[in-house]
Amino acid sequence: MLFQNSLGFAQRLDAEDSLAHFRDEFHLLEDKIYLCGNSLGLQPKAARAAVEQEFADWQKYGVEAHFEGKNPWFHYHKFLTEKTASVVGALPHEVVVMNNLTTNLHLLMVSFYRPTSSRYKIIMEGRAFPSDQYAMETQVRHHGLNPDDCIVELYPREGEHTLRTEDIMAAILEHGERVALVMMGGINYFTGQAFDMKLITAAAHSIGAYAGFDLAHAAGNLVLQLHQWDVDFACWCSYKYLNSGPGGTSGVFIHDRNAKDTSIPRFGGWWGHDEGSRFQMLKGFKPTPSAEGWQLSNAQVFPMAIHNASLEIFERAGMQNLRSKSEKLTGFLEFLLEEGNTKMEFEIITPKNIRERGCQLSLLYKENGRAAFDRLLQNNILADWREPNVIRMGPTPLYNTFVEMWQTAEAMKD
Ligand SMILES: *Cc1c(COP(=O)(O)O)cnc(C)c1O
Numbered sequence: 001m002l003f004q005n006s007l008g009f010a011q012r013l014d015a016e017d018s019l020a021h022f023r024d025e026f027h028l029l030e031d032k033i034y035l036c037g038n039s040l041g042l043q044p045k046a047a048r049a050a051v052e053q054e055f056a057d058w059q060k061y062g063v064e065a066h067f068e069g070k071n072p073w074f075h076y077h078k079f080l081t082e083k084t085a086s087v088v089g090a091l092p093h094e095v096v097v098m099n100n101l102t103t104n105l106h107l108l109m110v111s112f113y114r115p116t117s118s119r120y121k122i123i124m125e126g127r128a129f130p131s132d133q134y135a136m137e138t139q140v141r142h143h144g145l146n147p148d149d150c151i152v153e154l155y156p157r158e159g160e161h162t163l164r165t166e167d168i169m170a171a172i173l174e175h176g177e178r179v180a181l182v183m184m185g186g187i188n189y190f191t192g193q194a195f196d197m198k199l200i201t202a203a204a205h206s207i208g209a210y211a212g213f214d215l216a217h218a219a220g221n222l223v224l225q226l227h228q229w230d231v232d233f234a235c236w237c238s239y240k241y242l243n244s245g246p247g248g249t250s251g252v253f254i255h256d257r258n259a260k261d262t263s264i265p266r267f268g269g270w271w272g273h274d275e276g277s278r279f280q281m282l283k284g285f286k287p288t289p290s291a292e293g294w295q296l297s298n299a300q301v302f303p304m305a306i307h308n309a310s311l312e313i314f315e316r317a318g319m320q321n322l323r324s325k326s327e328k329l330t331g332f333l334e335f336l337l338e339e340g341n342t343k344m345e346f347e348i349i350t351p352k353n354i355r356e357r358g359c360q361l362s363l364l365y366k367e368n369g370r371a372a373f374d375r376l377l378q379n380n381i382l383a384d385w386r387e388p389n390v391i392r393m394g395p396t397p398l399y400n401t402f403v404e405m406w407q408t409a410e411a412m413k414d
Pocket of ligand 1: 237
């Protein structure tokens with residue numbers, strides 16, 4: 001698309017935007033342009049009523065709300081299943097919502113990282129989000145192994161900021177049969193680079209390794225096809241692009257062939273036990289033959305109520321439509337920022353190719369990045385500062401406008 005650097009052009013794009021009305025479904029910050037949807041999505045107005053419904057049922061029914069409530073708590077997690085499956089391109093029995101992201105990462109590693117004397121390596125991106133680094137490191141130590149021997153971190157080439165797909169492929173093949181697991185982000189939180197999950201999964205499978213993804217920055221951002229891509233497992237949080245509130249619950253994907261395989265080792269809890277015999281409370285863990293077989297605890301109704309209300313918006317908007325707008329919105333911001341960057345104060349390190357990014361742009365400053373960030377703040381624009389010198393902007397198609405992109409770029413010029 002050919003963009004123009006004018007307020008009128010931005011206004012025209014907003015007028016033509018068929019998703020523009022979704023902005024009214026969010027509590028926007030007073031007088032602020034919010035570009036932090038990649039950290040904590042804004043509050044959907046429907047969230048409060050969804051939680052209040054559960055408060056009301058708790059008040060009215062006590063424990064009996066598990067069966068008598070408007071949305072019976074006994075299988076509350078199931079209210080989220082279809083919508084979750086459609087957001088990540090999965091079959092319903094391949095997904096479950098439970099716990100928090102890092103907890104789920106560990107639970108999935110228990111099942112899908114079982115090193116042997118000959119196959120013990122994990123391939124991951126260098127400078128992954130710290131929680132992922134710590135999860136890999138401590139999982140390796142948990143098996144009595146040394147992270148230096150087991151974890152292969154991939155770094156960009158000298159002078160480059162993002163990984164080349166060909167280099168990821170080459171590393172997977174190079175380490176070959178020693179690799180137990182290829183574990184990547186769907187999108188790197190720092191650079192905004194989106195990885196080719198289909199290719200990476202195929203490469204991992206070609207050497208007999210599992211392929212898993214942390215989709216914290218990809219869920220609700222990219223059009224995902226986890227089932228078709230043959231991904232083994234994935235997990236994500238719900239509070240970034242999925243707008244489900246601070247510390248919100250997490251989603252899990254386990255591919256059909258793994259989800260149904262009750263012989264796969266795991267850590268068990270009563271909610272993962274076969275539903276038909278769960279309340280016989282007998283000895284002997286018998287996992288549900290689906291992603292639900294990884295559940296530990298009964299449903300976290302309150303965070304799930306918020307998440308359900310938010311997923312309902314995604315269901316109405318449609319991931320394809322959101323992505324189409326998102327490509328335009330981010331493309332427009334990129335165009336405007338580049339136009340204003342006449343003194344080359346920063347470099348956008350997020351890939352230019354839209355297939356290699358989501359909505360986020362990361363601006364790397366040579367110097368004075370913090371001053372530029374403060375200038376944005378003074379102009380009531382909330383972006384995100386990452387040490388040592390990066391500004392991240394995550395415009396989201398549900399509640400950001402093209403005019404906001406123009407205003408942001410204008411503020412950068414001051
Ligand atoms: C945001 C994020 C997390 C956060 O994990 P929590 O368990 O939800 O606190 C983990 N990994 C990645 C890649 C993230 O972007």
